[in-house]
Amino acid sequence: MRSVLLDLKDVTFDYILENKQSLRAVNDLSLQVEEGEYIALIGPNGSGKSTLARLLNALLIPLFGEIQVDGFATRVEEHRWEIRRRVGMVFQNPDNQIVATTVQEDVAFGLENLGVETSEILQRITESLNRVGLSAYAEHAPHLLSGGQKQRLAIAGVIAMRPRCLVLDEPTAMLDPRGRKEVLDTIHSMNRQENITVVHITHFMEEALQADRVIVMHRGEIAAMGKPETIFNGSIDLHLLGLEVPPIPRLAEMLRAEGLTIPKGILDTDDLVSYLCS
Amino acid sequence: MFIEVKNLTHVYMPGTPFQVNALTDVSLDIERGEFIGVIGETGSGKSTLVQHLNGLLKPTSGEIWIEGNNLWSSKTDLRRLRSRIALLFQYPEHQLFEETVFKDVAFGPRNMGVEGRELEERVRYGLEWVELDYHTYSQRSPFSLSGGEKRRVAMAGILSMYPEAIILDEPTASMDPVSRKHFLARIKRLHQEGKVTVIFVTHNMEDIALLAERLFVFASGRLVLQGQPAEIFQSKETLEAIGLGIPVLTDLMQKICRKGKTIRTDIFSVEDACREIIRSRREGVG
Numbered sequence: 001m002r003s004v005l006l007d008l009k010d011v012t013f014d015y016i017l018e019n020k021q022s023l024r025a026v027n028d029l030s031l032q033v034e035e036g037e038y039i040a041l042i043g044p045n046g047s048g049k050s051t052l053a054r055l056l057n058a059l060l061i062p063l064f065g066e067i068q069v070d071g072f073a074t075r076v077e078e079h080r081w082e083i084r085r086r087v088g089m090v091f092q093n094p095d096n097q098i099v100a101t102t103v104q105e106d107v108a109f110g111l112e113n114l115g116v117e118t119s120e121i122l123q124r125i126t127e128s129l130n131r132v133g134l135s136a137y138a139e140h141a142p143h144l145l146s147g148g149q150k151q152r153l154a155i156a157g158v159i160a161m162r163p164r165c166l167v168l169d170e171p172t173a174m175l176d177p178r179g180r181k182e183v184l185d186t187i188h189s190m191n192r193q194e195n196i197t198v199v200h201i202t203h204f205m206e207e208a209l210q211a212d213r214v215i216v217m218h219r220g221e222i223a224a225m226g227k228p229e230t231i232f233n234g235s236i237d238l239h240l241l242g243l244e245v246p247p248i249p250r251l252a253e254m255l256r257a258e259g260l261t262i263p264k265g266i267l268d269t270d271d272l273v274s275y276l277c278s
Numbered sequence: 279m280f281i282e283v284k285n286l287t288h289v290y291m292p293g294t295p296f297q298v299n300a301l302t303d304v305s306l307d308i309e310r311g312e313f314i315g316v317i318g319e320t321g322s323g324k325s326t327l328v329q330h331l332n333g334l335l336k337p338t339s340g341e342i343w344i345e346g347n348n349l350w351s352s353k354t355d356l357r358r359l360r361s362r363i364a365l366l367f368q369y370p371e372h373q374l375f376e377e378t379v380f381k382d383v384a385f386g387p388r389n390m391g392v393e394g395r396e397l398e399e400r401v402r403y404g405l406e407w408v409e410l411d412y413h414t415y416s417q418r419s420p421f422s423l424s425g426g427e428k429r430r431v432a433m434a435g436i437l438s439m440y441p442e443a444i445i446l447d448e449p450t451a452s453m454d455p456v457s458r459k460h461f462l463a464r465i466k467r468l469h470q471e472g473k474v475t476v477i478f479v480t481h482n483m484e485d486i487a488l489l490a491e492r493l494f495v496f497a498s499g500r501l502v503l504q505g506q507p508a509e510i511f512q513s514k515e516t517l518e519a520i521g522l523g524i525p526v527l528t529d530l531m532q533k534i535c536r537k538g539k540t541i542r543t544d545i546f547s548v549e550d551a552c553r554e555i556i557r558s559r560r561e562g563v564g
Contacts, residue, residue, distance in 0.1 A: 044454040045426050092452060147320040173452040176319040176481045178521035203454050206526070244455040247484070247526050247548050254552040260559075269530050276555060277537040 005086075005165055005197050006033035006056060011065035013051055013220075025051040027220035028065070035164065036195040038188075040208035040228075043217030044242025049201045052217070053167045056199065057087035070164060085114070088158030092170040094150030095143075097157075103129065103145070104138040107157050114161065128160040131194075132186050148179025152186050159190065165197040166190060172204065184210075205232070205246040209267045216241055229265030248272055279346070280310040280443070280475060281331060281363075286340035288326050300326040302499045303340070308477065310442070313469050315486035315507070316479045318496030319521030324479045325368070327496070328445045331477065332363040361390050364441035368448045370432030371425060379405070379423075379431050380416040386439040404434030407464065426457065437468075443475035444468070450482065462489060484525045487511060487546035495522070508544035527551045534558075 008031045014022040026048045033039055043049050054060040055067055058074040070086050072079040091097055100106040104125045111121045129135045132152040137145065142153060151171055158166060168187065172180040184207065190196045200211065208214050214231040216224040218241045224231060232238075232249040245253070252266040255276075262275050288301040301323045308314055318324045329335045330342055333349050333356045342349040344359065364386070367373055376382035383401045392400060405412050408430035415423075420431055429449070436444060446465070450458045462485060469476045480486050486493065487507045495503035495510060497520035503510055511517070511524045514532065524532075531543040531551065541558040545551045 045452075045457060046424065170452055174448075176521055177483065177523040178319055180481075203452065203458075205455065239456065242454050242456040244459070247551075248530070250548045251527070251530075251551050251555075254548060255555060258552065258556055260556075269526060269533065273530060273533045273537065276534055277539065 002034040002036055004032045005035045005037075005070055006031070006199075007068040008032070008055075009066050009068075011055065011062045011067055013048075013055060013060060014063050015051075025220055026055065026062075029221060030065075031215070031222065033165075033197060033199065035197055036191070038191045038198045038210070038212045039200065040211035040214045041199060041201045041217060042203070042205065042208050042214060042243055043223075047217040047242070048220040049217050050169050051220075053089065053169050053199065053201055056165075056167050057089055058083045059089070085161060086164045088161060088163035088166050090151070090154050090158055090166065090168040090171050092173045094147055094154055094174070097154045098142045098150060101141060102138070103134060103140050103142055103153055106142055106153055107160050110157055110161050124160045124162075128156040131159060131190070132156040133182070146179060147175045148182040151175065151179065151183045155183070155186055155190070159194075159196070163196065165199065167199045167201075169201045170203060171200070172202070172207065180204075205244060208232075209246060209249075216243065218242070228267055232267060233264050279307050280312075280344070281308040282341075282343040283307075283327075283330070284341045284343065286327075286330060286342065287338050288323075288330065288335060289338045290326075292338065300499055301330075304499075304501045305340075306494060306501060306504065308443075308475065311469075311473055311475055313466075313476045313489060313491045314478065315490030315493040316477065316496065317481070317483070317486060317493060317522060322496040322520070323499040324496050325447055326499075327494075328365065328447060328477060328479055331443075331445060332360045332365055334360075334365070357389065361386055361439040362441055363443045363445065364436040364439055365445040366433060366436050366447065366449055368451075370449070371428035373432045373435070374420040374428055377419060378417050379410075379420055382420050382431055383416075383434045383438050386435055390439065400438040400440070401434075404436075404438035405431075407437050407468075408434045410434065426453065429453075441474065443477065445477040445479070447479045448481065449478075450480070450485070458485075465489070483511070483523055484527075484546070487525045487528065495520070497521075507546065511546075512543065 008029060011026055011029045013026040014024050016022050041049050058080045061075055067074045069083045072082050074083055098106055099109050107125045107128055108121050129138055132155050134152055172183050187198060191198045209228045211228060214228050215222055223241055224236050232245050234253045238245055248269055249267055252262050252272055256262050266272050283304055283306045286301055286304045290298040290300055316324050374382050380401055383404045384397050387397055387400045402412050410430055450461055468474050490507055493507055493510045494501055511528045514524050517524060525546050527545050531541055531545045535541050535543050539558055542554050545554055
């Protein structure tokens with residue numbers, strides 16, 4: 001059995017609004033994520049996904065309940081460095097995450113803050129840029145990169161710290177199709193080749209199809225959870241939860257209703273093509 | 279012709295080491311009442327183009343004509359033009375600056391000299407269109423709103439000017455699927471019932487295939503393809519070579535077609551795909 005990396009027990013979080021009222025963002029939520037898992041977190045705007053992401057690396061601390069990362073509780077202040085070393089965050093807007101004037105300095109930023117030695121820093125920069133496919137850009141100015149390249153740079157900066165888990169909050173929302181593909185390929189290869197645990201928040205249902213497990217959030221709670229083929233096979237009313245079934249499983253379902261023999265749980269274009277053409 | 283772009287070239291920071299040729303010799307026409315989609319990868323010149331259409335940028339060379347008048351001739355009232363051809367920026371929430379939602383939505387029409395009862399009517403119209411209740415929202419500070427609400431206020435501020443054309447630059451990024459569908463349906467209604475010309479810049483091929491009557495495809499500052507979505511999305515290789523793609527259902531139909539089935543490939547909705555697959559199977563058997 002794989003070990004549990006993220007352990008959330010009865011977690012509740014409230015925001016305090018300007019009129020002093022509180023807004024519950026996460027309500028009594030429990031969840032365990034295993035080392036090496038790829039989780040897709042979906043849910044409508046305001047369902048608590050981003051709050052949950054920020055709770056995972058102790059940017060926010062639960063009002064009630066407890067979160068442990070690799071055994072370290074986020075509530076304990078002395079643990080927070082250990083937690084942030086293990087859980088790296090990537091946000092939606094690439095322009096807000098870049099701090100330095102060259103690509104390699106940007107990767108070095110986090111490492112310098114951790115007090116890593118210079119020779120080690122140089123080695124990790126090379127390694128990280130290699131892994132996201134940006135080696136050729138080490139000396140470039142980050143603002144001249146494309147959107148997809150900037151996001152991959154953000155990922156490089158995070159993986160240089162050798163985290164066990166990547167939490168990505170809509171990392172592809174602002175990218176063009178090529179940029180999206182680049183970033184998705186990078187995230188998946190981190191997961192498969194390096195066994196890095198991934199928590200990927202997205203509004204693109206197609207992106208959730210590739211996950212080991214899909215978690216559907218609604219009003220701060222987990223409304224549904226399971227393998228993509230279960231979540232998207234039409235048994236859950238996703239529309240009611242502000243979401244939708246992606247085109248391929250939706251079409252498969254519709255064709256089945258028309259009497260065609262197509263197995264349940266088809267998510268992929270090529271699979272559907274081969275069933276239709278066999 | 280409503281909007282004519284003639285040999286438009288735009289260079290940012292010319293003569294400096296940072297010189298960028300954002301648009302090169304672009305010519306295109308847009309008719310009144312059209313729904314236009316503009317696609318292309320980041321940096322291909324889409325945003326530069328749309329900022330030219332309402333005079334926010336001045337061409338390095340070439341001309342923009344609006345209803346037979348050169349936009350940069352001395353006769354054009356640019357402020358008036360920007361209320362007729364209104365632009366919703368990529369991060370509409372950054373467009374808000376007033377103390378209350380009312381003032382923000384009223385800003386455009388007020389600049390056009392609208393006052394009193396008509397001003398209020400326009401603010402109501404704008405807020406109603408984006409489904410924000412007038413009483414609940416009009417006196418709130420725009421900065422206390424959620425991201426989604428801010429976007430809607432920005433959109434209300436555009437609609438309160440009763441524009442003839444709206445330009446939307448990636449308006450749905452980070453909306454959840456149901457909000458996005460809802461927003462798109464309202465844009466469609468605005469186009470159909472309000473007879474508003476829509477120019478829609480997007481990275482979402484699925485959405486634009488269903489919405490647009492005509493597409494302009496940009497790559498490296500040049501207009502490389504134009505036509506109806508049905509034609510444009512037949513060119514999968516060309517589109518992929520310039521960093522774009524085709525809708526997933528179109529891709530599916532093309533793959534089925536390549537396996538030797540007689541089937542239409544200009545398909546963008548699940549319903550049409552289902553109908554066409556069933557039809558093709560019946561004919562295949564019969």
